[in-house]
Amino acid sequence: AQSVTQLDSHVSVxxxxxxxxxxxxxxxxxxxxxxYVQHPNKGLQLLLKYTSAATLVKGINGFEAEFKKSxxxxxxxxxxxxxxxxxxxxCVVSGRSSASKIIFGSGTRLSIxx
Amino acid sequence: GAGVSQTPSNKVTEKGKYVELRCDPIxxxxxxxxxxxxxxxxxxxxxxxxxxxxxxxxxxxNDRFFAVRPEGSVSTLKIQRTERGDSAVYLxxxxxxxxxxxxxxxxxxxxxxxxxx
Numbered sequence: 329a330q331s332v333t334q335l336d337s338h339v340s341v342x343x344x345x346x347x348x349x350x351x352x353x354x355x356x357x358x359x360x361x362x363x364y365v366q367h368p369n370k371g372l373q374l375l376l377k378y379t380s381a382a383t384l385v386k387g388i389n390g391f392e393a394e395f396k397k398s399x400x401x402x403x404x405x406x407x408x409x410x411x412x413x414x415x416x417x418x419c420v421v422s423g424r425s426s427a428s429k430i431i432f433g434s435g436t437r438l439s440i441x442x
Numbered sequence: 443g444a445g446v447s448q449t450p451s452n453k454v455t456e457k458g459k460y461v462e463l464r465c466d467p468i469x470x471x472x473x474x475x476x477x478x479x480x481x482x483x484x485x486x487x488x489x490x491x492x493x494x495x496x497x498x499x500x501x502x503x504n505d506r507f508f509a510v511r512p513e514g515s516v517s518t519l520k521i522q523r524t525e526r527g528d529s530a531v532y533l534x535x536x537x538x539x540x541x542x543x544x545x546x547x548x549x550x551x552x553x554x555x556x557x558x559x
Contacts, residue, residue, distance in 0.1 A: 364550075418484050433484050435484050
């Protein structure tokens with residue numbers, strides 16, 4: 329069985345400060361892990377994905393995430409927040425071969441203060 | 443280039459009515475996915491097509507929900523006897539790969555917001 333937990337429903341940071349969005353997962357086998365971003369009235373966009381290659385994954389717009397098997401975590405970070413980063417972020421866990429095992433987290437809303 | 447498009451963007455219907463939601467995937471993408479996103483929740487997988495056939499429909503909540511993709515391109519999600527609990531944003535995504543895994547990058551449409559009164 330798989331599950332994913334996003335530990336914060338809402339995160340607020342000041343522009344120019346670091347961003348940390350937390351995600352923990354549970355999987356009975358080696359998972360694929362993803363972060364998606366959803367801007368208002370726009371489609372979900374893939375930020376980055378982990379599929380058993382390097383544990384530190386770099387994505388678009390300066391985001392990165394580190395797969396930590398011992399902690400079952402896949403936290404999303406960015407060194408310096410920009411106003412355009414304000415959006416909803418989803419952590420996703422998936423089996424390698426079955427679409428029916430795609431599990432989205434409940435989302436974290438990121439707000440950026442000027 | 444054109445992304446995934448979904449029509450209508452908004453649909454309001456009455457309880458008990460029938461609705462159809464359309465998805466136009468990226469040209470050439472063989473895989474197509476439907477998801478449902480309820481307010482304050484993450485998307486929930488419904489069904490996955492590989493070409494014309496439904497490779498996995500285990501996420502459909504009950505037999506009121508049905509989806510087709512007759513020519514392997516456009517897909518229609520059909521909901522019979524709609525209920526207020528069906529109100530949600532219905533998302534479509536397409537992928538160019540064939541393994542059926544989310545490891546194949548999926549490109550999402552903007553969704554159709556369905557409201558059942």
